[in-house]
Amino acid sequence: MSLALDLFTIVAVTLGAIFFLAGTVGLLRFPDTLTRLHALTKADNLGLGLVVLGLLPQTTAPFGWIGLIAVWLLALLSGATVGQLLAEAVRPPEWDQTRTPAASPDVPPNAPEASSHD
Amino acid sequence: MSGTTLFGLCAAALVGLGLYGLICQPGALRKILAFNLIGSGVFLLFGVIAQRGGGVLALAGTGRDGDPVPQALVITGLVVAFAATAIAVTLLVRLAETSARGTLEGDEPPPPAPSGERRP
Amino acid sequence: MTSALVVDTALVLLVLGLALWITAARAAYGAAVGFVAYGLLLTIVWVRLAAVDVAMTEAALGSGLTGLLLLGAAARLAPYEAAEYQRRPGLGLRVLVGVLCAALAAGLAAVVLLLPDPAPSQALAVAAHLPATGLGNPVTGVLMAYRAVDTLLESVVLVPALIGVWSLSTEMAWGGRPGFLTPWRSGSALPLLARVLPPFGILVGIHLVWAGADDPGGKFQGAAVLAAMWILVMVAGLREPPRVSDRLMRFLLVIGPLCFIGIGAAGIRLAGAFLAYPEAYAKPLILAIEVGLTISVTAVLGLLLAGPPAPEPQYQRQSRRRS
Amino acid sequence: MTAFLLGAAAFILGTVALGLVRILRGPGNADRMLAAQLLGTGGVAALLLLGVATGVGAVSEVGLLLALLAAFGSVAFVTGAGRSSDASAADSAADTQGATRSEPE
Numbered sequence: 001m002s003l004a005l006d007l008f009t010i011v012a013v014t015l016g017a018i019f020f021l022a023g024t025v026g027l028l029r030f031p032d033t034l035t036r037l038h039a040l041t042k043a044d045n046l047g048l049g050l051v052v053l054g055l056l057p058q059t060t061a062p063f064g065w066i067g068l069i070a071v072w073l074l075a076l077l078s079g080a081t082v083g084q085l086l087a088e089a090v091r092p093p094e095w096d097q098t099r100t101p102a103a104s105p106d107v108p109p110n111a112p113e114a115s116s117h118d
Numbered sequence: 119m120s121g122t123t124l125f126g127l128c129a130a131a132l133v134g135l136g137l138y139g140l141i142c143q144p145g146a147l148r149k150i151l152a153f154n155l156i157g158s159g160v161f162l163l164f165g166v167i168a169q170r171g172g173g174v175l176a177l178a179g180t181g182r183d184g185d186p187v188p189q190a191l192v193i194t195g196l197v198v199a200f201a202a203t204a205i206a207v208t209l210l211v212r213l214a215e216t217s218a219r220g221t222l223e224g225d226e227p228p229p230p231a232p233s234g235e236r237r238p
Numbered sequence: 239m240t241s242a243l244v245v246d247t248a249l250v251l252l253v254l255g256l257a258l259w260i261t262a263a264r265a266a267y268g269a270a271v272g273f274v275a276y277g278l279l280l281t282i283v284w285v286r287l288a289a290v291d292v293a294m295t296e297a298a299l300g301s302g303l304t305g306l307l308l309l310g311a312a313a314r315l316a317p318y319e320a321a322e323y324q325r326r327p328g329l330g331l332r333v334l335v336g337v338l339c340a341a342l343a344a345g346l347a348a349v350v351l352l353l354p355d356p357a358p359s360q361a362l363a364v365a366a367h368l369p370a371t372g373l374g375n376p377v378t379g380v381l382m383a384y385r386a387v388d389t390l391l392e393s394v395v396l397v398p399a400l401i402g403v404w405s406l407s408t409e410m411a412w413g414g415r416p417g418f419l420t421p422w423r424s425g426s427a428l429p430l431l432a433r434v435l436p437p438f439g440i441l442v443g444i445h446l447v448w449a450g451a452d453d454p455g456g457k458f459q460g461a462a463v464l465a466a467m468w469i470l471v472m473v474a475g476l477r478e479p480p481r482v483s484d485r486l487m488r489f490l491l492v493i494g495p496l497c498f499i500g501i502g503a504a505g506i507r508l509a510g511a512f513l514a515y516p517e518a519y520a521k522p523l524i525l526a527i528e529v530g531l532t533i534s535v536t537a538v539l540g541l542l543l544a545g546p547p548a549p550e551p552q553y554q555r556q557s558r559r560r561s
Numbered sequence: 562m563t564a565f566l567l568g569a570a571a572f573i574l575g576t577v578a579l580g581l582v583r584i585l586r587g588p589g590n591a592d593r594m595l596a597a598q599l600l601g602t603g604g605v606a607a608l609l610l611l612g613v614a615t616g617v618g619a620v621s622e623v624g625l626l627l628a629l630l631a632a633f634g635s636v637a638f639v640t641g642a643g644r645s646s647d648a649s650a651a652d653s654a655a656d657t658q659g660a661t662r663s664e665p666e
Contacts, residue, residue: 006562013569013610020573020603024580027599033591036583040595044602051569051606058562058613067621068609070438071628075602077434078632082598084427085632085639090591121246125283126350128250132257134343139261141335144325147266147315151273151308155257158280158300165287166350171359172288178362185361186376189289190385193377194392196295197458197535200304201399204542207311211418212406212546214315241567245611248574252581259584271593272584274634275600281627282608285620293623301601302630309637420640428639431632439629446622454619459626466630473640 005057012054019047033090041083048075126166132159146210150203157199164188164195246286253279266319270308277301290454291377294446298462299539306469307543310418372521374452381456382524386513390502393531394495396538404482407546413483416541417548419472432474439467447532451521457528461535468540479544487537494534498527566614570607577603594638601631 026039052072056065132155139152171185256276263269277300284293327335364376364384373379381389411417443463450456471477480487501523502513509516515523580603583596605624612620 009562010565013566016606017569017572017576020606021576023599024576027580027583027595033589033595036592036595040599044599047573048602048606051573051609055566055609055613058566060616064621067625071605071609071621071624074435074438074625074628075605075631077431078628079598079602081427081431082632082635085635086591086594086598088427089639090589121243121286123350124243124246124250125287126353127347128253128283130343130346130350131254133346134339135254135257135261137342138336138339141339142327142332143261144327145266145315145319147308147311148269151260151266151269154273154304155260158276161292162280162283162287163346163350165284165289165292167353167357168289169287170353170355170357171361173357174359175361175365178365183361183376184288185357185359186364186380187360187384189292190377190380191388192289192292193295193381193456193458194385194388196292196299198392198395200299200539201396201542203304204307205399205402207307208403208406208418208545211311211314214318241564241571242615245567245571245574245607248571248578252574252578255578255581259581267590268584268587268593271590271597271634271638275581275584275597278597278601278604278627281623282604282611285608285611285617285623288617290617290619290623294626297623297626298630301627302633305634306637309634310640428636431636435629435632442622442625442629454622463626463629466633470633470636473636 009054009058012050016047016050016054019043019050023047034087037083037086037090041079045076045079048072122166122169125162125169129159129162129166132156132162135159146213147207150206150210153206154199154203157195161192161195164192168192249279249283249286253283265316267309267312267316270305270312273308274301274305277304291375291456291459294454294456294459295462298459298466302466303462303469303539303543370517370520371515371524373524375450375454375456377454378450378456378524378528382527383515383520386502390495390498390513393498393534396535396542397491397495400491400538400541403542404546407482408549411547411549413481414547414549415481416479416544416546418543418545419469419479429474429476432470432476436467436471439463439470443467443536447528450528451525457532458535461532462539464532464536465539465543468536469543472540472544479541482541482547487541490533490537491541492534494527494531497530501527563614566610570610570614573603573610574607590638594635597634598631601627601634605631 020043023039023043026043027036030036030039049072052068055068059065059068136152136155136157136159139155140149143149143152165184165188168184168186168188171188172183175183253276256272256279259272260269260276263272277296280300281293281297284290284296326332361376364380367384368374368376368379371379371383373382407414443460445460446455446463447457447460448455450460472479501515505514505516506512508514577600580596580599584593587593605627608620608627609624611617612624
């Protein structure tokens with residue numbers, strides 16, 4: 001049983017490390033900021049998730065697993081928000097014009113709520 | 119060489135780097151950053167001393183923690199360093215708003231402020 | 239333990255590389271981003287040095303709040319930066335300074351290598367006297383009992399620091415709301431984060447203060463987390479920073495030091511010395527001080543980041559831009 | 562198992578350190594922020610691995626703090642970018658289009 005758990009840890013942590021590697025490669029090789037953001041947010045959340053998953057059988061503290069899972073959930077929350085915030089910050093200004101109802105004919109002018117993201 | 123010694127050498131290098139930045143970087147914000155580097159190097163030295171001082175605990179068989187006295191000093195130091203950094207940054211932003219420059223040197227008349235900030 | 243040494247070497251190389259970048263980067267903004275990452279790495283270093291209490295403080299203050307402070311300042315100062323770069327000292331002077339700084343670093347390195355063995359330590363003395371305080375965390379014990387004067391002065395010095403920041407406001411702005419934290423303009427991601435994260439953050443902060451008596455944690459770590467959550471709410475525009483003339487807020491700013499001084503002075507009568515605790519009530523008294531200090535340190539840290547009071551019209555203009 | 566966990570920690574630290582090349586190269590400040598963010602998550606992963614491997618208690622709480630405050634750098638970035646007349650945001654936007662816009666100075 002202990003061997004099976006150890007194997008599980010090794011597989012999950014290795015997969016997590018591979019996701020970190022993939023995220024780094026994407027960060028370095030992708031051509032512009034938005035695609036790099038894509039590489040970062042996908043890879044590091046899955047990477048951290050797999051590392052946490054792999055560490056779960058190894059914790060000795062009685063409620064240690066709660067802390068580990070909480071770390072991952074918080075990282076997911078902040079990762080998702082950071083993705084949104086950074087994407088909004090680097091969005092080229094002319095994309096805004098296609099989003100406002102007045103400037104784009106394909107969005108009906110009587111539905112401004114659909115275009116604002118609130 | 120143990121990991122603790124390695125961190126000690128790292129701390130020494132950080133102090134040297136920070137001092138260089140403090141002297142050679144003209145921008146005041148860069149000087150603040152460099153000063154924080156020096157601070158973190160000094161704190162790390164405390165940490166190394168605390169870790170070495172924890173050896174007696176390991177010998178006595180009561181745990182693997184460090185010496186708590188230097189650690190407590192570092193905690194107070196970190197909080198005070200943050201407060202000092204906050205004051206320095208606020209002073210600097212105020213200086214830039216009123217005189218339109220980000221350094222402490224130079225007495226030539228300031229160029230017109232780019233942001234249309236009202237002077238007091 | 240050679241694999242541990244590999245990790246330590248990787249950490250040290252990363253820390254030094256980032257420090258080099260912070261020192262040498264051309265733009266202050268890039269250097270400030272580097273400083274955020276640097277604070278995070280230092281947190282791991284502190285864990286490696288078996289100082290979890292310090293690691294928590296560094297995580298909350300060093301990478302979280304300091305990053306916010308420095309990035310905000312770098313963005314504000316960016317327009318003035320190009321002129322600064324021309325003022326760099328000449329190459330010869332830089333080389334000379336570099337050599338001297340390297341000599342200083344080498345001297346410190348020699349000190350590190352020549353540290354006495356076995357190392358002098360007060361760890362055993364602390365462990366021997368810790369039961370008298372009723373605490374389980376030796377670092378909290380040192381902060382609240384052995385070096386209580388140090389902690390008292392530190393909590394007091396935070397208040398003049400905040401007064402220093404406030405006094406940089408213009409005369410017209412005095413009494414207004416702090417103006418550094420520009421309310422967020424558009425989009426829903428940041429307000430969403432500011433609604434979802436603070437409940438967890440407040441829980442973690444209070445847990446750190448409460449558990450700090452026996453486990454790693456304590457008032458400074460908890461207060462830094464609470465302050466961070468408060469700042470998040472203010473940055474997202476959900477709450478305005480309080481006016482600096484607000485009486486209740488000013489009271490909260492000083493309640494911690496007042497509590498500390500009051501209990502310390504009572505110690506003269508009850509235990510025979512300033513800041514001494516009567517042994518039977520040591521732990522409840524220490525907890526009372528911790529709670530008071532948590533409130534004050536939270537308020538001070540949050541308001542230090544919020545900056546000096548800004549002229550009211552400017553603040554309203556920024557609020558309008560948001561809607 | 563300890564050696565494996567430590568090795569994994571060193572590997573993750575090494576990879577995110579490679580990502581720091583983005584801090585050096587930029588080109589926009591948003592890219593630097595991305596690298597810092599990746600270092601943040603990788604640092605948390607390495608910290609958890611180290612903590613479990615060496616048995617240091619309460620490491621998951623340090624990781625919790627880091628995860629809690631992980632978003633702060635980017636929050637500072639976006640609020641600061643909106644402040645200084647969008648200089649840094651425009652800089653990054655120019656990079657996104659692949660255009661070569663000259664520096665404002």
